[in-house]
Amino acid sequence: MFEKESIPFAPMLIESMRSLGYSFESAIADIIDNSISAKASKIELFLPPGENPYLIIFDNGTGMDAKEIEEAMRYGSKNPLDRRTKNDLGRFGLGLKSASLSQCRKLTVVSKKNNKVAAFSWDLDYIKSSQSWNIIGYDIDEIKKLPRIELFDNVDSGTYVLLQEFDRVKSSAKDLSRTITENMIKTEEHLSLVFHRYLEGKVSIYINNLKIEPKDPFLTKHKKTQSKREQSFTIDGSKIKVKPYILPYINYLTKEDIKKVGSKERLRNEQGFYIYRNKRLIIWGTWFRMETKGELSKLARIRVDIPNSLDYMWNIDIKKSSANLPDKIKNNLYNCIKESVVSSEAVHQYRGRKQKENEDITYIWDRIKTRDGYEYKINRKIPQIELLKDSLDEKQFSLLEKTLVYIENNFPVNALYLDATKGDISQNKEKVEEDSEIEQLYNDVLMQIEFGKEYGMSKKEIIKLFMISEPYCNYKRLMVKLEGMLNDE
């Protein structure tokens, strides 16, 4: 037996390392992880418009001296098996390089520490031509020529990461600058969620001078969000904390709230566990196949905090965007799911039991039995609303929904009660079918028929819908007219 050194071939290995599967936003998040680990309180992203876009990620963290940057640039600069400090978001000694170069061909890192600034680059074209693992160092005059390098003037220490030559984006985009701007919009959304707990605390992130707002997936500030008791369990000497939240029923959410949870669809699809590693969100909206994403459990979201000391156990990947929870952890989480799902069900059922006089009629008002009595809600299934639904865009529909909720919440219960006790409510009296009223309702149906036709509904279908809906079904003479129309069809 003998041994022989087998050195990786730089241009090829470095090219392969670009394909770890980073998305644009997960790559940026990985670079920001380093800034947070370096205790930065302000992280600024700059993406100037132009034909040759570049991206700067600048932080006011502890910074690095020349030797440290050199070390940071090395692939595998840290041992993944080493114990990391409690607040370190790193693990593999790869992120800075692999995330940056997954998107572009040139990475330059400039850092300031002890009043000295130093810089090094990885340049894939240079690696290709030199066929070596050489990084490029810069002298102070060269550093001064870098874009926005004056950012360092205002900090005692910090790090500047410059990404240039976005070939990965380029190859799939017609208009590079526009595509990168679109990517940045996605990035903003991603960062506001994955770092929301930092953004709610002492860290701020800016994109082109605009501050990113945290996106709290639990809507903890909403007064109808139920936060459940935090539980914890210990695995291999490390504590895992679990805190379930039950989000408010959708009707209680404003447009702003829905924006915070993404959309109505995401409210349903992103139920489940939210796994944080050192307060940084890694995976979310999954039950790890423990519970189906059923309608009933859609409001349950469970915050799970896992310390980095357990990284080895849940196979966290280099991108920090996927992981596998071992059965040991899953089993412990299961009890928490049970509790949350049951509560989530309760929120639904509590809203749900409709009291109907006649199952065949579509009433305008639903009378709903609640824990404390009865609630009246406008039935969203009446044909007028169903038809409108097809023609309104998401924004208009949410406005309509808001208006309906507003009407429901301002139902004049007291006045109605007084009038009813006095016998002044007209509906209690024998209904007189005025000609003009019938004419108006009839025209209304004709209009809705025209309207519905545009959305592919047949005349017959629409007439039938109205014949079983309030107020139309309460007018005998109107029913005869509509019946006649049906027979003519």
Ligand SMILES: Nc1ncnc2c1ncn2[C@@H]1O[C@H](COP(=O)(O)OP(=O)(O)OP(=O)(O)O)[C@@H](O)[C@H]1O
């Ligand atoms: N913005 C920064 N400020 C200070 N030090 C940094 C910064 N970025 C990187 N470093 C240093 O460079 C090292 C290498 O970073 P890199 O992201 O490649 O690996 P990591 O963070 O250690 O692990 P991972 O691969 O999991 O991200 C870091 O451990 C850190 O010491």
Ligand SMILES: [Mg+2]
């Ligand atoms: Mg890192």
